[in-house]
Structures are given as C-alpha cells and as structure tokens.
Amino acid sequence: xxxxxxxxxxxxxxxxxxxxxxxGGAAAxxxxxxxxxTPSAKKPKINILFIMDDxxxxxxxxxxxxxxxxxxxxxxxxxxxxxxxRSYSSMPSCLPARAAVLTGLRPWNHxxxxxxxxxxxxxxxxxxxxxxAGYRTHVAGKNHFYGxxxxxxxxxxxxxxxxxxxxxxxxxxxxxxxxxxxxxxxPKGGAPSFTDHRGNRAWPYEEEVHxxxxxxxxxxxxxxxxxxxxxxxxxxxxxxxHPPFDAPKRLIDFYKAQDLPEPVVGxxxxxxxxxxxxxxxxxxxxxxxxxxxxxxxxxxxxxYAAITYVDEKIGExxxxxxxxxxxxxxxxxxxxxxxxxxxxxxxxxxVYPYESSAxxxxxxxxxxxxxxxxxxxxxxxxxxxxxxxxxxxxDAAGIPVPPNxxxxxxxxxxxxxxxAWREVLDLEHGAQYFAEQAYVAxxxxxxxxxxxxxxxxxxxxxxxxDPHETKNITDPAxxxxxxxxxxxxxxxxxxxxxxxxxxxxxxxxxxxxxNFAKQMVKPADAECEVRxxxxxxxxxxxxxxxxxxxxxxxxxxxPDAQRPE
Numbered sequence: 001x002x003x004x005x006x007x008x009x010x011x012x013x014x015x016x017x018x019x020x021x022x023x024g025g026a027a028a029x030x031x032x033x034x035x036x037x038t039p040s041a042k043k044p045k046i047n048i049l050f051i052m053d054d055x056x057x058x059x060x061x062x063x064x065x066x067x068x069x070x071x072x073x074x075x076x077x078x079x080x081x082x083x084x085x086r087s088y089s090s091m092p093s094c095l096p097a098r099a100a101v102l103t104g105l106r107p108w109n110h111x112x113x114x115x116x117x118x119x120x121x122x123x124x125x126x127x128x129x130x131x132x133a134g135y136r137t138h139v140a141g142k143n144h145f146y147g148x149x150x151x152x153x154x155x156x157x158x159x160x161x162x163x164x165x166x167x168x169x170x171x172x173x174x175x176x177x178x179x180x181x182x183x184x185x186x187p188k189g190g191a192p193s194f195t196d197h198r199g200n201r202a203w204p205y206e207e208e209v210h211x212x213x214x215x216x217x218x219x220x221x222x223x224x225x226x227x228x229x230x231x232x233x234x235x236x237x238x239x240x241x242h243p244p245f246d247a248p249k250r251l252i253d254f255y256k257a258q259d260l261p262e263p264v265v266g267x268x269x270x271x272x273x274x275x276x277x278x279x280x281x282x283x284x285x286x287x288x289x290x291x292x293x294x295x296x297x298x299x300x301x302x303x304y305a306a307i308t309y310v311d312e313k314i315g316e317x318x319x320x321x322x323x324x325x326x327x328x329x330x331x332x333x334x335x336x337x338x339x340x341x342x343x344x345x346x347x348x349x350x351v352y353p354y355e356s357s358a359x360x361x362x363x364x365x366x367x368x369x370x371x372x373x374x375x376x377x378x379x380x381x382x383x384x385x386x387x388x389x390x391x392x393x394x395d396a397a398g399i400p401v402p403p404n405x406x407x408x409x410x411x412x413x414x415x416x417x418x419x420a421w422r423e424v425l426d427l428e429h430g431a432q433y434f435a436e437q438a439y440v441a442x443x444x445x446x447x448x449x450x451x452x453x454x455x456x457x458x459x460x461x462x463x464x465x466d467p468h469e470t471k472n473i474t475d476p477a478x479x480x481x482x483x484x485x486x487x488x489x490x491x492x493x494x495x496x497x498x499x500x501x502x503x504x505x506x507x508x509x510x511x512x513x514x515n516f517a518k519q520m521v522k523p524a525d526a527e528c529e530v531r532x533x534x535x536x537x538x539x540x541x542x543x544x545x546x547x548x549x550x551x552x553x554x555x556x557x558x559p560d561a562q563r564p565e
Contacts, residue, residue, distance in 0.1 A: 045231060045329070045369065045398075046231060046329065046330070046331055046367060046369065046370065046396050046397055046398075047231050047232050047233070047234075047326060047329055047330040047331070048130070048135075048231075048232075048233040048234070048330070048331050048333075048393055048396065048397065049234050049236065049317075049321065049330050049331070049332045049333075050233070050234065050235045050236070050237075050333055050389075050393070051236050051237075051314060051317075051332065051333065051334040051335075052101075052142075052235065052236070052237040052238070052334070052335055052336060052337070053237070053238040053239075053240065053241060053242075053307075053310050053336050054094065054142060054237075054238065054239050054240065054241070054242035054336060054337055055241055055242040055243075055336065055337070055338060055339065055340045055350060056241055056307060056310075056336035056339065056340075056360065056361055057339035057340055057342070057356055057359065057360075057361075058087060058336075058339060058355070058359035058360045058361050058362075059355070059356075059359065060303075060304070060307055060339075060361075061074050061075065061078070061083075061361055061363075062074070062075045063075040063078035063079065063083055063363075064078075064083060064085075064361070068258060068259075068260060068261065068304075069304055069307065069308070070308045070311070071307065071308065071311040072311065072315070073311050073312070073314045073315035073318060074311055074314065074334060074361070074363065077318075077332060077334060077363045077365045078363050078377070078379075079376065079377045080365050080376050080377070081332070081363055081364050081365030081366060081376060081377075082363070082364055082374065082376070082377075082378045082379070082380055082414060083361075083362070083363050083378075083379045083380070084362040084363075084364075084379075084380050084381075084382065084384045084410075085379055085380065085381050086359075086381050086382065086383050086384065086445070087335070087359065087360055087361065087362030087384045087385070088358050088359060088360065088383070088384070088385045088386075088425060088427065088443075089336075089337060089338040089339070089358055089359075089360045089385070089386050090106055090107055090358075090385050090386065090387065090425065090426060090427045090428060091107040091112075091113070091427070091428055091429050092337075092338035092339065092350050092351060092352065092353075092357045092358045092360075092427075092429065093114075093115045093337075093338060093350050093351050093429065093432065094115065094144055094242075094337055094338070094350075095112060095115055095116065095117065095118055095144060096110075096112045096113065096114070096115065096429070097337035097338050097386055098118065098144050098145070098337055099112045099118050099122075100385070100386040100387045100407075101126075101337075101386050101387075101389050101390065102118070102122060102125050102126065102127075102145075102150060102390070103122050103124060103125060103126075103387075103390065103405075103519065104124075104126070104387050104388075104389075104390035104391055104402075104405035104406065104407040105387060105405065105406050105407070105519070106385075106387055106406040106426060106428075107426075107427075107428040107429075107513075108426075108428065108493070108513055108515060109406055109515050109519070110122070110515065110516070110519055111512055111513040111514065111515040111516025111517070111518070111519055111520075112512065112513075112516060113428065113429070113430040113510045113511065113512060113513045113516075114429070114430035114431070114432060114509070114510065114511050114512075115351075115432055116511060116512065118144070118145055119516070119519075119520035119521070120520075120521070121150065121520065121521040122150075122519050122520055122521070123519055123520070123521060124402050124405075125150050125151050126151070126389075126390040126393060126394065127149070127150050127151030127152045127233075128150070128151025129151070129394065129399055129402075130151070130233045130393070130397065130399065131151050131152070131153055133397065133399045134230050134231075135230060135231055135232060135233045135397070136153065136226060136228050136230045136231070136232040136233070137151065137152045137153045137154075137232070137233045138152065138153065138154050138155070138156075138222050138226075138232065138233070138234050138235070139152050139154070139155040139156065139157065139234075139235045139237065140156050140215055140216075140218035140219040140222060140234070140235070140236050140237070141156075141157065141158050141215035141218070141219070141235070141236060141237035141238055141239065142157065142158055142159060142215075142237045142238065142239045143155060143157050143159065143235070143237065144159065152235070155173075156173045156218045157172060157173050157174070158172065158173065158174035158175075158211045158214060158215050158239055159172050159239075160172065160175075160188070160239065161175065162175075170187070172187075173218075174187065174211050174214050174215070175187040177214065178209065182205075182209055185205050185209060187211075188244075189203050189204055189205065189210075189244065189246050200243070200244065200245030200246070200252070200298060200299055200301075200302035200303075201244075201245075201246060201252075201302075202246065202247065202248060202249035202252050202253075203246045203247065203248055203249070207248050210246075210248070210309075211239060211240075212238050212239070212240050212309055212310060212313055213313065215236070215237070215238050215239075215313070216236070216238075216313035216314075216316055216317055219234060219236040219317045220316060220317055220320045222234055223317070223320045223321055223324060223326070224320060224324070231397075233393075236314075236317055238310045238313065240306040240307075240309065240310055241303055241306035241307045241310060241340075245299065245302030245303050245305070245306050246302075246306070247302065247305035247306045247308070247309040248305075248309060251305035251306075251308050251309055252301060252302050252305040254305070255300075255301035255302070255304045255305050255308075256297070256298060256301040258301070260297060260300050260301060260304070261300075262296070263296060263342065263343030263344045263345075263346075264344050264345070264468040264470060265344070265345055265346060265470075266345050266468070266469055266470035266471065266472070267470060267471060267472070268345075268459070268470075268471075268472040269345035269346055269347070270346075273345070273346040273347070274346070291343070296343050299342070299343070300342055300343070303340065303342060314334075318332075327367075328367050328368060328369075329367050329369065330367055331364070331365070331366055331367060331370070331393070331396045332363075332364070332365040332366075333362075333363070333364050333365075333389065333392065333393070334361060334362075334363040335360055335361055335362050335363075335386065335389065336360045336361055337360070337386070338350040338351075338357060338358065338360060339355075339356050339357045339358065339359055339360055340356065340357065341354065341356045341357050342356060344356040344468070345469075351429050351432045351437055352429075352437065353427050353429070353439050353441040353448070353450050354469050355463070355467070355468070355469060358427055360386070362384055362410075364392070364410060364411075364414070366396070366411075366414065370396060370411070372411070372414045372415060373414075373415060373416075374414045374415070374417065380413060380417065381445060382410075382413050382417075382421050383421070383422055383423070383424070383425045383443070383444070383445070384410055384413075385407070385425055386407075387405070387406050387407030388407040388408055388409070388410050389407070390405065390407055391405055391407045391408055391409040392407075392409045392410045392411055394409070395409035395411045395412075396409075396411060408421070408422075423444055423445070424442050424443065424444050424485070425442070425443050425444075426440065426441070426442055426489065427439075427440070427441040427442075427443065428440045428441070430509050430510040430511060431454060431509040431510075435454045435455070435509070436452055436454065436455055436457070437452075438452060438453045438454040438506065438509065438510070439451060439452050439453060440453060440486065440489075440490065442482065442485060442486055442489060443463070446462060446463055446464045447460060447461065447462060447463065447478075447482065448460070448461045448463055448469070449479075449482035449483070449485070449486060451483075451486050451503060453505065453506040453510075454505065454506050454507075454508075454509070455505065456503070456505040458479065458483065459472045460472065460473040460474075460478060460479050460482055461473065483503070486503065487501065487502070487503060490503065
C-alpha cells in the first residue's frame with residue numbers, strides 16, 4: 001500500500017464525488033469515458049504515469065538523504081525503482097525546462113533561452129507521438145503550455161491563469177471550478193504573489209479545495225473512470241512546491257517546529273552578494289535576498305510542507321493505480337522542472353546553474369514486463385537531464401524515437417549500467433533577474449564549470465570535495481582545461497560566441513536562440529534567426545511571438561514575471 005499521509009500528519013480526506021466535480025467539472029468524467037482512442041496496428045502495452053511537480057530541489061527527498069523531510073511515497077518509488085543522483089534541468093526555469101521535456105532537445109536546440117513562451121507547436125512533441133501511437137493521453141494539473149494542448153487529447157489544468165472566457169468564467173479549469181462551486185473563496189488562497197518566498201502562509205480554506213488536492217482528484221478520476229481499450233499516458237502535474245508556500249497548517253506547523261538545515265553561503269557568494277542588504281534586490285520576489293533568520297526558517301519550513309503535501313497526493317494517486325491492478329503494467333517517472341535556491345548563497349528562486357537550482361529529482365519505477373535486469377532500489381550517478389524523459393517514455397512504449405533528439409532513453413542505463421552514456425552535460429540560461437545570471441555551464445561526474453556570458457566571469461566547483469559549491473576554484477591548472485572544453489562546445493555557434501579561439505562576451509540578453517524559429521511550426525514567412533534582445537525579426541515572427549506572450553498568463557497578467565525587456 002502507498003501512504004496516503006505522512007506519519008504524524010494524519011488527515012483523512014473523504015470527498016463526495018458529486019460535490020467535488022460540481023458544476024465546473026460535471027462533464028469531466030465524460031472526457032475519458034467517451035473518448036476512445038484508435039489503437040495503432042501494433043498496440044502498445046505499457047501505461048505511462050508521468051508525475052511532475054514544480055520547483056522541487058533534487059536534494060529534497062528523503063531517499064536522497066533529506067532525513068528531516070517526510071516523503072514516504074517518493075521514497076517508496078525510489079526503493080522500488082531507481083533514483084538518479086546526478087539529474088539536472090539544463091535550463092532551470094519553468095518554460096524552458098518544460099520545452100526540454102516536450103521536445104527531447106537541449107536548450108540551444110529548442111531555442112527557448114529565457115523565461116518566455118513555448119510556441120504553439122514544436123515540429124516534434126512527445127504527447128502527439130503517444131496519441132498517434134494509440135495511447136489515451138490526458139493531463140491533470142500544470143501543463144504550462146498556452147494556446148494548444150501540444151498533442152494531449154484532453155487537459156484539466158491548474159495554471160494560475162487569470163484570464164476570463166467570453167462567458168465570464170475562468171479559462172483555468174481549477175479556477176473555474178472554484179468560481180462555480182466556491183464563489184466565496186479566492187482561487188489563489190489570498191496569496192500575495194506567486195514569486196514571493198516571504199508570502200508563505202497556510203492555506204486558509206478546507207484542504208479539499210486546495211489546488212494540489214484538486215489536481216490529485218482529477219488524476220484519480222481519470223484512473224478510475226477511463227474504460228477504453230488503449231493504454232494510457234497520464235501526466236499528473238502539481239504546481240507546488242512553487243510559491244506560494246501554502247500547504248495546510250498542520251504541515252507548516254510541523255516543519256516550523258523542527259531544527260531545519262540553514263542555507264549554505266559560499267565564500268564567493270558572500271563576496272558577490274554580501275552587500276545586497278537593503279538594495280533593490282531585497283524585494284519579496286527578487287532572485288537575491290537577505291532575509292531575517294526567522295523569515296528564512298519559516299520559508300524553508302513552508303517549502304518542505306508543500307513538498308510533503310504533494311507527496312501525500314502522489315500516494316493517493318498511486319493507491320488508485322494499485323487498487324485497479326495497473327501498478328505492475330505502468331512505468332512511473334517522477335521529476336520536477338527545476339529546483340529553488342531557498343537562500344543558498346543569498347539567492348532565491350530558480351534560473352541559476354548551482355545545484356540547489358539546477359539539480360532536480362529523477363525517479364523511475366518500471367513494471368516487470370519491461371524486463372529490466374537492474375536490482376531495484378539503486379542510486380545511480382549517470383548524468384541525466386529533462387531532455388532524456390521523452391526518449392525514455394517512447395522506449396518504454398515501443399514507439400520509434402525520432403532522429404536528432406539530444407536526449408537518450410534512461411532505460412538503456414537500467415538495462416546495462418555500463419552502456420555508453422554522456423560524460424559531460426551542458427546547462428544554459430539567458431539573463432533573467434540581472435545580467436550576471438546569463439551563463440553556459442558544463443558538468444561531468446566531478447566538476448562544474450560556469451561561464452557567465454555577459455560578464456566573462458568564470459567559476460569552477462569540485463562537486464565531489466565541495467558538493468554545496470562553496471569554494472570557487474581559481475587554480476589555472478584546473479580552470480584552463482575546462483575553459484578550453486567550453487570553447488570547443490560553443491564553437492558550433494559561430495563568431496558571436498567564439499572568435500580567434502577565445503570566448504566572446506555577449507553584449508545583450510538572449511531571448512530566443514536561432515533554433516527557436518527552426519523547431520517550431522510557424523507562419524511560412526517567419527524564417528529567420530533570432531539572436532539578441534534587439535532581434536532582427538521579420539514582422540510575421542515578431543507578431544507570432546507577441547501573440548504567444550499575450551496568452552501566457554505569467555507574461556500577460558503577472559507583474560512579478562520579470563521577463564527581460
């Protein structure tokens with residue numbers, strides 16, 4: 001049995017299905033009961049359960065060593081599958097990370113190089129491949145795609161989308177459900193901001209109407225009510241532990257009473273950010289902040305509470321899977337789009353190349369039918385990344401993997417840990433909160449080299465001797481080989497990146513890379529290369545990007561989006 005609640009936190013959630021679905025979701029059950037998928041000629045057999053949350057650090061799982069954190073359901077998945085110790089989000093912010101999952105491509109190749117907007121359609125996307133192969137495809141929760149389903153047959157989304165339909169109802173399924181069934185309650189729980197780490201406070205209403213509960217209930221309903229013959233692909237995707245940190249009071253109170261780990265601050269970070277106190281960066285939604293010890297403790301407590309609450313809901317979904325006898329016919333993969341600095345090195349939020357931001361959980365539990373020879377419960381050190389999720393799913397389902405993907409199937413590792421696998425992984429991000437953030441990074445099993453593209457500064461960390469990245473290595477004997485490796489990596493981009501055998505400092509923020517236009521399905525006259533923040537875009541592409549931004553609620557409605565201008 002999967003745990004429905006963490007020990008000591010007990011609360012039994014019982015919900016009348018009619019009251020839960022209510023007016024806003026009365027037709028929801030028909031989404032899957034009446035939507036038949038035409039099986040392919042060779043019907044695939046394995047179901048896929050893709051569990052994803054948002055802003056979940058890779059070190060914040062009990063099985064990963066966080067003995068202060070209660071995650072019994074994720075721990076069980078790790079014990080019955082594998083946990084990857086060196087799993088990354090190569091572009092650790094929401095939309096670019098999800099573009100990697102969607103396409104199987106590294107950042108430079110999918111072209112979304114900052115927190116902007118995924119196109120309405122990439123040329124190759126995994127949901128469409130599964131739908132075309134005869135799978136019944138559904139999303140419950142956060143997709144973070146705007147303007148299209150990207151190949152999923154049905155979606156019930158919780159996106160914090162504040163836009164209204166012509167009938168005055170919210171487009172967002174969760175917010176519309178709240179609007180119709182609980183009009184006296186704020187769908188955002190009264191949260192001051194979705195980027196404010198100090199805005200943490202307990203969810204003010206019943207747990208039954210929390211967005212994490214709603215998302216889990218929709219996933220459970222799909223599993224209980226789908227009666228088609230085709231195998232299914234379910235994406236169960238929670239918005240939390242992304243702020244607001246609004247878990248139930250019982251969980252926040254539990255963690256506030258604990259002696260929690262304090263932020264780690266490196267020597268380099270103290271020198272670089274130690275004087276930021278009282279500066280403009282000290283705003284609630286800033287990527288830098290010097291908060292009081294009490295604020296830091298309470299923010300971390302509420303963050304851990306959000307993780308535990310997500311874990312409880314994962315347990316409920318897995319129990320339904322088990323009750324229906326489908327656990328042993330389902331591949332389960334859990335990950336997150338990026339982590340959160342949570343005060344480490346005086347930094348908050350995401351984007352950064354440091355472990356707290358870029359290292360994400362990656363757990364795979366496989367059914368016996370896949371004939372994986374590896375013993376369960378292993379912890380592996382192979383370098384894996386979000387781009388590897390798409391080919392892993394396709395491999396498990398027996399669907400041909402498209403050529404030219406940057407990712408590879410992680411099942412290869414499970415079948416043969418000595419298989420040929422990448423030795424170096426690239427990470428990248430354009431400037432988001434301030435120019436110094438722009439970087440390209442490389443990491444192997446031991447070192448991480450970071451080149452800050454708009455300043456020319458470089459950092460090197462020994463992750464084996466210094467896993468928290470507190471000491472920036474300046475020894476030329478160690479630094480220079482990594483710099484040469486970065487030069488070799490960036491040479492393919494041309495003289496804007498490497499000239500006369502040396503790295504070039506970039507003059508402006510990068511928004512979209514040249515491959516953004518090449519990878520997306522777009523207007524015929526939109527051929528171009530989009531490079532810097534002063535893009536030489538033909539009118540068709542410029543207007544297309546403008547339309548994308550207009551339907552992205554983070555850009556269109558959220559003043560805290562902080563997108564580059």
